[in-house]
Amino acid sequence: MRCQLLLVALSVVTMQTLANAQQVTYPPPSQRGDPATVGRGIQRTMTLLATSTPERRNTVHILLYGQSITAGQWGVRLEEHLRSTYPHANLIYQRKPLSGFSTERLVKTAQADLYPTYADLVIFHDYGNNEDYETMIRKLREQTTSEILIQADHFRRSEQLLDESQPSEIEERRQRWAAERNTTFLPGLARQYGCGFDGRRELWKAYLQEHSLAPGDLVKDDVHPNEHGTYLMTELIKAYLVPRSDTRLDPMNCEYVSTYDIDDIPGVTDDKLVFSFHGNRIDVVFRDDATGSCDVLIDGEKPLQNPTMFYHGRNRVKWRDTPIPPGPWPPVLKMTSIEPIVEETWTLRAEQDSKKPDTYEFELVGSVTGSDGSGRTDKRFVSNSGRVVIAPEDWDVQFSIVALRRLEELPMQFQLDWTVETQARNIVTPPEHEPGIERTITAVQRISDGDHTIELTGSVRGIKALRVYSPKKFPR
Incomplete structure (x- = not known):
């Protein structure tokens, strides 16, 4: 009886704790962006949303692409906001984040994930080098009419609230890079390719200063937002996704x-x-x-x-009935072909080389092609049919299977599956x-x-x- 009473008491305390957590409120940001610039670069999407009615439910396709920041809960809350604000829109809302994939990896996975989606709006954030970042924005602009919203970086715990208007005067190397990226590179890229830029970094800094907060108060480690940071990130992206009163366009008959x-x-x-x-x-x-x-x-x-109407979709590791945890990360970052490919599913089975444990030998089978050859991860592979080509530098087993899934060692074997998609x-x-x-x-x-x-x-x-x-x- 005493144990039952104790369990009831603990249950009540737990429920009360959860209720209190749900009741936490945060001060709203007083600065939500320059009225002259918010919404720039995304007005076709916003017009489709804002003009939807019960009789005319415009289809609006939005894609969120990036790494772990894109995987945060702000993306879930943004979807809830858009569906409640524009209930009559036929909203297709996709999130395809790959946590840990900075630009040198994402520029390869974008071939299967990003360009073929051909969304109305792409909301994009990624860390990494400028060259690969620009390549993704350039190819997205060359290959699609997607509107693009480039997201600025927020402040890390390890960064100081400095004046970043003159990046060259900042002594600390990483913050100097962040300042240059957010004051020059990203807004310049937005102007060059006709994208929106949310200017989140300055708004984040203003919020911290207004409420006497340190950068670490809004993150749970060095960079990932905590609950308070997620709230702010959501509010700032909501503030940018608005129709502009000075913009009038017919989304079905505009320049492009x-x-x-x-x-x-x-x-x-x-x-x-x-x-x-x-x-x-x-x-x-x-x-x-x-x-x-x-x-x-x-x-x-x-x-x-x-033949260009086919492409290899994202490959995934088989995890059921294996010691490998689930996850979205593709061990092959990019696949190509030298012969026309067809609609089919592919399976690649790999075995660790006992003499060279960081290398795998594999066999490939297609549902239409059949058995299509064998290869090694340390050598360029061209399947017998020419329908699958994998360069050695596009294998990413150590990072995608071991590091990101927090395994202690390389698996002795693994299986990859993917589908050929059409456009x-x-x-x-x-x-x-x-x-x-x-x-x-x-x-x-x-x-x-x-x-x-x-x-x-x-x-x-x-x-x-x-x-x-x-x-x-x-x-x-």
């Missing part, structure tokens, strides 16, 4: 996105449509009552005959949809950004419009 009503396209018949366009992506918008499909040709060929369709079919959501499907994306012709045959009268995207036309 154009929509063409089928009734305005000459020569359309009940079963055939031929349309010339300039861009690297074209979507088919179906009528609400459409039921039939259409065959697709781009420049006279089926889109999936173009086009040979047949477009009206997608299922809820009331108010436009029935849109991408026919092809990330082809060369130039002049092309699409030919649709079949149930053409079920088509309402065509929508074209051209990264070259994105304002900078």
